[in-house]
Amino acid sequence: MTVLAPLHFADAREAAALAAFLTRLVHYDRAAAVRLQAGGGALAVFGRPPSFEVLAIRTARLVDAVDLDVTVSAGELLDGIEESAGKAVVPDSVTGPPWTGVLPPRGGWEPVPGLPGVPELRGAVAAAVAEFRARDEELPEERRTRAERDALGREIWSRTLGATGLPLRAVHAAQSLGFLPPGEAPTALFASGPWLRLRTPYGSIALRTVPPISLGVAPR
Template identity: 35%
Template sequence: MTSPQSAVLTFPDVESLADLGTYVARAKGLDPDGAMRLQAVGEVLAAWTCAVPGQGLMRSGLVLALRTMPLAGAHELDVTVPLGGLSDRFARRSATGETGTSLPVPPTTVSPQWAGVTPPRGGWEPVGEVSTEALHAAAEQGIAEIAQGAPEGAGSAAVAMLRARVWAREIEGGAAAGAGLAVKVLGFARAGDGQVARVFRSGAWTRVSLPAGHVLTR
């Protein structure tokens, strides 16, 4: 871990900042020891987190989630920080009744392997569509399958292999089941809302896109 110079993200309104807080809380529920990569360019923040870390040097089975939100004024930032550090800041805001639109970025950074893997910016071709019902169903089935197949006392390597196999499974529209996990847990869509996500592919990557965010798998 390192401690970079302090940085501050400034949002156009309290609602946009609260949106990031909700996203952080949901990501922490998925992985309490997880991290979030904050990439700010100009007036846009791209907030990345990992739903499934993948395996091997190529991080096969990796599932990344991305939400973008507006910023006020020009920013330039690319750091990966613990979710715990971010959630502490939001908890402090809540406890003190803070209503400002600026968020100090935690000074402690981390270097999870997934943060060094950057999906392609271009070359995305549409390959299909997947309903939010199918995404939620895949998530629920996968969670149940992992719970049943990884009983208490199971080795971490065996559990990791099981998770990778379950979440890499292809579902409707060419999406991976792991995309369903991210959509469900991170709140990108609700079951039964009638939404349909578009599915794109670029090389080894697949992207499931909804208005609330994107899930990228490889």
């Protein structure tokens, strides 16, 4: 077993923000795993909240230029964060789920025009939630099944925002994970190959517009 040195954040608030992100991930999946990649004084934490079919990415600045690439339990990493001390103990690695082997590219991102502002993004999510509830209530009793509701959710959350190609589920994930702050914020959309990335000051949501040919073997 390899014992990794603790991660020391450049600011204690970075530790608190990462803890908040992990708390939300664990809320959706108590057995969630995250992949950590560190280099050049920066840490990227990748997670995949169930049902949204997207990757959530939270970054943090580190004191030291640590080189790290490991998949760990989100809950154990959360337990190892000392917010007041601004550090985190990295738990033992785990065999990651398939998605941990298919991450967004590090470069080649080009801006995608047409992304609405944060108030409009929040409004689109609220309208979709209201539509889902209204149509769900209209279903006759014999059709009010999990399969029917899942199909309804896929129809609504797969809709894209104008000509951007960004599905509503990505915006919903950003809001649910605390990446969309109240009021205006500098958000942007980027594309690289088959990937789209919604970036906000609080984190990013990435997704493939086409499925991978092969997931391969997930790293440890």
